[in-house]
Amino acid sequence: EAQVTQNPRYLITVTGKKLTVTCSQNMNHEYMSWYRQDPGLGLRQIYYSMNVEVTDKGDVPEGYKVSRKEKRNFPLILESPSPNQTSLYFCASSSYVAGEADTQYFGPGTRLTVL
Amino acid sequence: QQQVKQSPQSLIVQKGGISIINCAYENTAFDYFPWYQQFPGKGPALLIAIRPDVSEKKEGRFTISFNKSAKQFSLHIMDSQPGDSATYFCAAVNAGNNRKLIWGLGTSLAVNP
Numbered sequence: 001e002a003q004v005t006q007n008p009r010y011l012i013t014v015t016g017k018k019l020t021v022t023c024s025q026n027m028n029h030e031y032m033s034w035y036r037q038d039p040g041l042g043l044r045q046i047y048y049s050m051n052v053e054v055t056d057k058g059d060v061p062e063g064y065k066v067s068r069k070e071k072r073n074f075p076l077i078l079e080s081p082s083p084n085q086t087s088l089y090f091c092a093s094s095s096y097v098a099g100e101a102d103t104q105y106f107g108p109g110t111r112l113t114v115l
Numbered sequence: 116q117q118q119v120k121q122s123p124q125s126l127i128v129q130k131g132g133i134s135i136i137n138c139a140y141e142n143t144a145f146d147y148f149p150w151y152q153q154f155p156g157k158g159p160a161l162l163i164a165i166r167p168d169v170s171e172k173k174e175g176r177f178t179i180s181f182n183k184s185a186k187q188f189s190l191h192i193m194d195s196q197p198g199d200s201a202t203y204f205c206a207a208v209n210a211g212n213n214r215k216l217i218w219g220l221g222t223s224l225a226v227n228p
Contacts, residue, residue: 042219043204056213102164103164104161105160106160109156
């Protein structure tokens with residue numbers, strides 16, 4: 001089954017404790033992206049990657065890091081989480097294949113609470 | 116500033132009624148306009164999309180109307196059902212910026228039985 005998986009689905013942590021949210025897709029997609037979703041603010045892009053070893057900042061990158069060492073994986077790293085990073089996080093991927101480009105496939109989300 | 120403006124923020128419709136969600140944009144570099152549907156506890160999923168060379172696209176009960184001159188597009192849900200209750204996001208793809216997806220802020224739709 002074609003899918004984007006995220007782990008963990010729920011996480012409660014404390015300020016300053018480094019954490020990683022994993023994202024993996026099995027569709028051989030080139031493009032991957034991280035979003036955060038907050039009430040009233042919609043979906044805001046944190047980082048994106050157009051292919052292996054190619055990453056770039058989205059609209060709200062402060063406090064986050066990413067890496068893309070393999071095509072299928074795109075982990076999101078919070079090296080020193082703060083309460084304002086409490087949010088719902090989504091990973092998404094898409095293909096550059098003609099006719100399929102621009103459709104983003106989303107993971108199920110990770111609910112993060114930073115105390 | 117919000118490049119894609121979506122309204123209303125929330126919408127309540129009776130079963131069998133028509134749900135209408137509107138979006139407006141300014142950037143003429145946008146060349147693809149998708150709508151995503153998100154159920155509680157799930158990630159958004161593509162519902163229907165349109166390119167600016169057509170004025171309307173219909174898939175089942177869902178229709179996108181597109182007005183290029185007014186820079187507006189809308190989602191119509193005919194015969195709305197309780198199962199349509201979800202958050203709907205309009206978006207636009209910028210052809211000139213790595214095809215970045217620009218999102219509206221979402222509309223929470225509740226369809227009463």
